[in-house]
Amino acid sequence: MAELGDLYQDIILEHSKRPRNYRTLEAANRKAEGFNPLCGDHFTVYLEIGDGQIRDISFQGSGCAISKASASMMTQAVKGKRTEEAEELFQKFHHVVTGKNGTESHDDLGKLEAFAGVSEYPVRVKCATLAWHALRAALQGEAHAVSTE
Amino acid sequence: MTPAANTALRPQAAVQPDFGVNKVRADFPILARKIHGKPLVYLDNAATTQKPQAVVDSLIYYYTAQNSNIHRGVHTLSEEATASYEESRATVQRFLNAADPREIIFVRGATEGINLVAQTWGRANIRSGDEIVISAMEHHSNIVPWQILCEQQGANLRVAPVNDAGELLLDEFEKLLGPKTKLVAMSHVSNALGTVNPVRKIVEAARRVNARVLLDGAQAVPHMPVDVRAIDCDFYAFSGHKIYAPTGIGILYGKAELLEAMPPYQGGGDMISSVTFEKTLYNRLPYKFEAGTPHVSGAIGLGAALDYVNSVGLDRIARHEKQVLAYGTRRLLEIPGLRLVGTAKEKEGILSFVLEGIHPHDVGTILDQEGIAIRTGHHCAQPLMERFGVPATARASLALYNTVEEMDALVRGIEKVREVFA
Numbered sequence: 001m002a003e004l005g006d007l008y009q010d011i012i013l014e015h016s017k018r019p020r021n022y023r024t025l026e027a028a029n030r031k032a033e034g035f036n037p038l039c040g041d042h043f044t045v046y047l048e049i050g051d052g053q054i055r056d057i058s059f060q061g062s063g064c065a066i067s068k069a070s071a072s073m074m075t076q077a078v079k080g081k082r083t084e085e086a087e088e089l090f091q092k093f094h095h096v097v098t099g100k101n102g103t104e105s106h107d108d109l110g111k112l113e114a115f116a117g118v119s120e121y122p123v124r125v126k127c128a129t130l131a132w133h134a135l136r137a138a139l140q141g142e143a144h145a146v147s148t149e
Numbered sequence: 150m151t152p153a154a155n156t157a158l159r160p161q162a163a164v165q166p167d168f169g170v171n172k173v174r175a176d177f178p179i180l181a182r183k184i185h186g187k188p189l190v191y192l193d194n195a196a197t198t199q200k201p202q203a204v205v206d207s208l209i210y211y212y213t214a215q216n217s218n219i220h221r222g223v224h225t226l227s228e229e230a231t232a233s234y235e236e237s238r239a240t241v242q243r244f245l246n247a248a249d250p251r252e253i254i255f256v257r258g259a260t261e262g263i264n265l266v267a268q269t270w271g272r273a274n275i276r277s278g279d280e281i282v283i284s285a286m287e288h289h290s291n292i293v294p295w296q297i298l299c300e301q302q303g304a305n306l307r308v309a310p311v312n313d314a315g316e317l318l319l320d321e322f323e324k325l326l327g328p329k330t331k332l333v334a335m336s337h338v339s340n341a342l343g344t345v346n347p348v349r350k351i352v353e354a355a356r357r358v359n360a361r362v363l364l365d366g367a368q369a370v371p372h373m374p375v376d377v378r379a380i381d382c383d384f385y386a387f388s389g390h391k392i393y394a395p396t397g398i399g400i401l402y403g404k405a406e407l408l409e410a411m412p413p414y415q416g417g418g419d420m421i422s423s424v425t426f427e428k429t430l431y432n433r434l435p436y437k438f439e440a441g442t443p444h445v446s447g448a449i450g451l452g453a454a455l456d457y458v459n460s461v462g463l464d465r466i467a468r469h470e471k472q473v474l475a476y477g478t479r480r481l482l483e484i485p486g487l488r489l490v491g492t493a494k495e496k497e498g499i500l501s502f503v504l505e506g507i508h509p510h511d512v513g514t515i516l517d518q519e520g521i522a523i524r525t526g527h528h529c530a531q532p533l534m535e536r537f538g539v540p541a542t543a544r545a546s547l548a549l550y551n552t553v554e555e556m557d558a559l560v561r562g563i564e565k566v567r568e569v570f571a
Contacts, residue, residue, distance in 0.1 A: 004518050008511075008569050017506075017570075039510045039526050040540030062540055064508035065570070121514060 006117030007124070008065065011073075016065035019072035021079075025058040030141065034061075034134030036126055041067045045075075045134040053082050057135075064127050070115060071131030077112055083139050090132050097128045168465040174550045176201040176457070187520030190555045190562075195340050195368060195499060195546030196524050197390045200454070204393055207453035211446045219445055220419060220436075234445050237452030238435070241400055244455045245385065246376040251434035252408065254401040255448050259367040260290040262386030262401030263334070265438065266363055267294040269411040270384075270403075271332070274361075277303035280329040282360070284309045284317055284346070285536055286339040289529040291365045295334055304331075311536065315342035315491040323354050330360040337369035337385075341528040341544065342491025343474075343499030345369070348380050356381075361407070367391050371548065372470060372497045374463045377402050389447060393548075394454035398447030401438075408434050415440040458549075466549040470498045473547055477556035484563055490542050498547030501528075504563070507570050509543040515569055516543075519562040 025031075025046035034043045041063030048056040057075045062068075074093075078086040093112055094100075099119030118128045174180050177199045182189045191199060211233065217226035219234050235250070242250045256262045275281070281295045285308055292306075299306050307330075309322035317335075326333075333355040338345050348364055355362045363384040369375055371392040377385050384407075389398040403411075413420055413431055417440035422430045431437045458466065477500055481487055486505035504512060513525035524544045527534045534540060545559055 004515060004569065007514065013570065037527075037531075039508075040531075040534065041510075042540065062508075064510035066511070068508075124510075124514065127510065 007121055009114045009117065011111060011114045012069040013065060015069035015072040019059075019068055021058040021075035022060060022072065023058050024060060025056055027056060028058075030138040032134045032138035034130040034137075036063070036067070036130055039064065039127070041127065041130055043067070043071055043131050043134055045071070045131055045138050047135070047138045049083065049139075052084075054078050054080065054086060059131060059134075063130065066115075066118065066124055066127040067130045070128045073111055073114075074131050074135060077110065078135065086135065086139065090136055093132060094129060097125050168461060168469055170469065170550065170552050173461060174552075176203065177550055178202055178205075180550060184520040184522070185518050190519075190521040190558045192545035192547070192551065192555065192559065193522045193524050194371075194548035194551075195391070195528075195544065197396065198371065198393050198548050199550070200393055200395070200450075201457050203457045204395070204450050204453045208395065208446050208450050211449050216446075218442055230445055233449050233452070234443070237448045237455075240452040240455050244370075244375075244459070245400075245402055246378050247402055248378060249405055252402055252405050254403065254408070254435045254438045255443050256386075256399045256401050256438075257397055257444070258388035258390070258399035259365055259386040260294075260388075260399075262384075262399055263290055263363065263365060264294045265401055265414045266384050266386075266403070267298045269414050269438075270361070270407060271295075271298040272301065273410075273412055275299075275302045275304045275331055278329060279304040279331045280307050280325075280327070281305070281332045281334060282307045282309060282322070282325050282330055283334050284322070284336070285311045286315060286317070286342060286344060286530065286533050287334075287336055288340050288365065288367070289531070291334055291336060292532070295332075305329075308532075311344075311533075314493050315339065315344045315537075316493045316495075317344070317346055317351075319347065319350060319354075322351070326354055326358045326360065328358065330355070330358050332361045332363065334363045334365070336365040336367075337375070338366075338372065338497045339491070339499070339530075339533075340368045341499070341501055341530040341533055341542070342493065343368075343496040343501070343546075344491060344493035345373075345495040345497055347495075348382065352381050368497065368499075371458070371466075372463075373467050383407055389451040389454065392451075392454055393457060394451040395447045398444045398451050400451075405434060408438070413437050413440070417441045419443070461549060469549060470547050470551070473551050473553055473556060474498045474500070476553045477545070477547075477559065480556055480560045481563075484560065484567070486567070487563070490537050490539060498551075500545040500547075501542040502544075503539050503542050504566065507566060509541045511570070512543040512563070512566050515566045516559075516562040519558070519565060521559060521562045523559075 027048045028046035030047040043061030046058045059071045097118040215229045217230045219231040241253045307325045361383040364382045366387040370387045385402040390396040420440040490501040509525035
């Protein structure tokens, strides 16, 4: 049986209470919104991209503990990364939260491994990936809001 | 099948002379389930209710002993199925105290009932510049069909506001009414707040400007006796599955003279009296609005569900639910940081709440681990959530089988939520 502690790991609770990079970004040259109409979660991800690199990233909005912590930890994980590295990280993260990680190693996921417990709660996968979908839309320059529904 | 076997299979409506909640609970087999090792505490009744054995049996009986198509067959099975289907219509008629069974249209649910009125009566009667008045507490199903109609006809939607308790502001509502008002469409009971609207006053106000009135009764019929003639509304819609019947069946009540004058909703079999390629004559009421093979088993299940509700007694159900609601309200308000959204004086069994600093979605996940099923989200009432400044709420909603002990379990569950997020 899934244990609550697997989902609400300390690091997730901590980030949900004190999200990092939680602000607008003056120098942003990309932004995208992520919206989950089912639960009302709504985030905006701001990016400053230069020479194919994420120079700075921030987010704002409201959502559940999982979606907020995920957004917060995502900003830390991709800051300074090249855009294609961020895309790769998204794929790995997605595999982890959907439980499709199999035998492949996710050493480079670091703290993001904390979200592995989400795979036991299929309805919460959308929460964990909301900000990531917004990041991806921003990277691809899609101006419209993305929805996880 | 021999008559003896036939009788053995026939479901008996449970007779409950005294309302005892444990006796009622025994009629609902699913309530014995364990969820994550804990007894199920089902508090998502405004989304859908559980089904008593009598309803399940009625479906089994229909499919094992009577299954056939209705209205056109001359064989015994078809005659029996038709009789059962029409018997259910008569049961609904009595349940709503409608004047005539022809005023009872079987539809998929309240949503389809409202859409039917919008696209038949609405297309025929709403003109450019006309106004339709709804309230700020409507479910999306009583907003969007009117938006579509307004778009089609060039009409305007007006929204009557609610106060901080979630009660309709009657004065403001009446100010919106005028010569342009052609229809008032309002929920009888709010699904997100539990507010009971003053439907008699709403109808009286609408009559003064000659507007028609549609009531969305999805959240009302399971909890209180409804008399459409006493209310004097023109249309009344509800869903079967919220009153212990199967999904996919619901009712639209309409006054016969209005239904007679309305064009059909869908074309097809059963809704015609004769068809040639030059001219089709439509069937009489209610069949004009029931194109195609209907949800026969659903209608029969709805009849069984209403028989069940009648056998327990709506007055007794209402009294019991009010006690559980009052107890649950008192207990929830003892929890620090908990805010109830929807505190109307006239209220049905809905406890919509938010916890300071904790998102409803997280509340829902943690309560589920305790075996407690509630709803979290905007409850298909996004404009209402905006009115109360919350993106979502957690909602516990009651049915006749809920107990004060389950309110205690809910409170313990919420305390657990607060521990996780402490």
